Amino acid sequence: MKKFIKVILLIAIAAGMLTFAACGRNDDNGGNRGPAVDPQTFVGIPTDTEGSVNVMLIAGNDAWWPNIGQMNLGPDDFAGAMNVAAIHAVAREFNQIFPNVEINLWAHSGSPNRDDTPWIEHRSMVADTMGVTIDIFHVTNLVDEIQRGFVADLSVFEDDPRMQLFNPAIVDLMSYDGRLFGLPQWMVPNGIWVNRALANEHNIDIPPINWTWQQYMTFAANSQHEVFLGGVSIPWNVMNSSTRDIHYQLFNRGPNDPFMNIDTEANRQFVRDAARFVPHSMWQQRNQGLLSDEFFSANGSSSWGFFRSGTVLTNNQNAYMISGAALPGGVNEVNSSDWDIFPRPSNAAIGLPNHVGISIDPIAMRNFAGPDGVLTPEEWLNKQIAWEFATFWLVSNTSWEARADQVFHDSAGAPQRALNPSFSFATGETFETHMYHWARVPARQRFNDANLMPGWQEVMHLWNEGYIWEVVQTVFPWTDDDGAIAREWWNRHTAGVAGAAEHEPEWADLVLSLMPEWDRVINERYAQAFVTLYDAIARFYPRLTIPE
Secondary structure, eight states: OOOOOOOTTHHHHHHHTTTTTTTTOBOTTSOBOOSOOOTTTOOSSOTTOOEEEEEEESSSOSEEETTGGGOOOOGGGGTTOHHHHHHHHHHHHHHHHOTTEEEEEEEOOSOTTGGGOOHHHHHHHHHHHHTOOOOEEEOSOHHHHHHHTOBOOGGGGTTOGGGGGBOHHHHHHTEETTEEOOEEEEEEEEOEEEEHHHHHHTTOOOOOTTOBHHHHHHHHSOOBTTTBEEESSOOHHHHHHSSTTTHHHHHHOOTTSOSOOOSSHHHHHHHHHHHHHGGGBHHHHHHTTOSOHHHHHHTTTSHHHHHHTTOEEEESSOGGGGGTTTOTTOTTOOOOSSEEEEOBOBBGGGTBOOBBEEEEEEEEEBOOSOTTOBOOHHHHHHHHHHHHHHHHHHHOHHHHHHHHHOEEEOTTSOEEESOOSOOOSBOHHHHHHHHHHHHHSGGGGGGGOTTTOHHHHHHHHHHHTTOBOOOOTTTSOOEETTEETTHHHHTTTSHHHHSSOTTSTTHHHHHHHHHHHHHHHHHHHHHHHHHHHHHHHHHHOOOOBOOO
8 A cells, every 4th residue: 555645746747737638628619628727617517518416415404405506595495404505605606607507415414323313324214215316425434335235436527637637646545446536525734823922921942843852852841730731732643643653654655564663662752741741641641630620721621722822832622613713702712812823843863854734524426337237328418517526625716615605604693705624635735726715704804814824824735735744534445343453552551551651650661561462463455454444345346337
């Protein structure tokens, strides 16, 4: 599995490939498009094509919206359902190009697995109730969907000019056996929140935005009892991406290499550093009973509450709070005159640069092909129609502008914009255009000010260039029949796994003694997980045969 895409020249690759894909395609009048096609105006099927696309998403209101692009809806009609507003805006613009394609939406409320019912079963119930087949849908576990044969192989569109806009690092996260199976509907970078005003108030030196691991640790090792602490928790997620042994190894391994290298000196140092972090971590101090109820509860009793209230210098969690951190008067607004989001630190000892993590909620298209991989003319047309809508939704500049303009009223009746905080799936100039609209949303205008948030500008730069390292639970092999594949490593801070809690003095030595065995069993499990995955791909996804 050679999944990690080298980041050097990613933008050049994406830009350079824009022109090769469209040669020989015909326009709606049968003429040749020529050697260069603008992916923002390209369409792969005639614009008078008739058909429909049935979409099922979360962040809705448990309602069926037929032909939503032809509806004339206003802010009050969306009843707090962001994705209804978003798909309405996208479908209206899409229907300007494809007026005979109906976009139908089921908008699911609550969590995907609401009522103790798996998301897959919710989809089946909606399909049966409405008498339709769901074509594009939210995904909670892409690998599980692949192994059931439920999702489409999208690599058949590899020559589509719009495919060349996609960020290769993101494509790689959702590709197996050279096939792309998912697309990102919601994804944000995971950096580190930093409260500069709190640091200045207490005369603490603020490190540079391109900080190193040691600078991060030094900065976070500042606390005053019941006044502020260095961080919300031990930064395990940052440690896992700041070595070449965990996330990096999973995506960059050679065919005969281990999946993860647990028992390495870098990871051993991180275990020692975790023990050093305990006195400066809100949760670890609370777990020892060293913080009063008054102090703990007054500051939200949550990781985000600690940061927004100004009682921690850093927060390595809560990436999704970019949706409300800068919304004036909002319930999640950061109560600080000077805060930022920094990249994850570099690790000079191993030559690992600054980088970001990632959170993804993917979407997928249904598997239109039969078990033999042969698409009938009708199946192929339906798949192309769904692809047209999905790519228009995700990478069309018009779609991003329309969602940024679309107003809906949230559950409190306040006006909001339908462009969610997801980063662009594109690279280069298209990325810049999308992120311009991203920052037009009132709740995110602060992020566009380089003077206020220089760290955030670096986060965007690293993202655009593909410095993204994370094992993402929603799109990567994560579990087996007994739980997380790397369960010992992800839970090394617990007494049940290590034999002591992370704040206990013997914890570090116990973990260090267990790491060689964890190395062995985790790699055995990962090897089996990928055998299972690739067996399923061979079974359900023979190379597609497309009608002439």
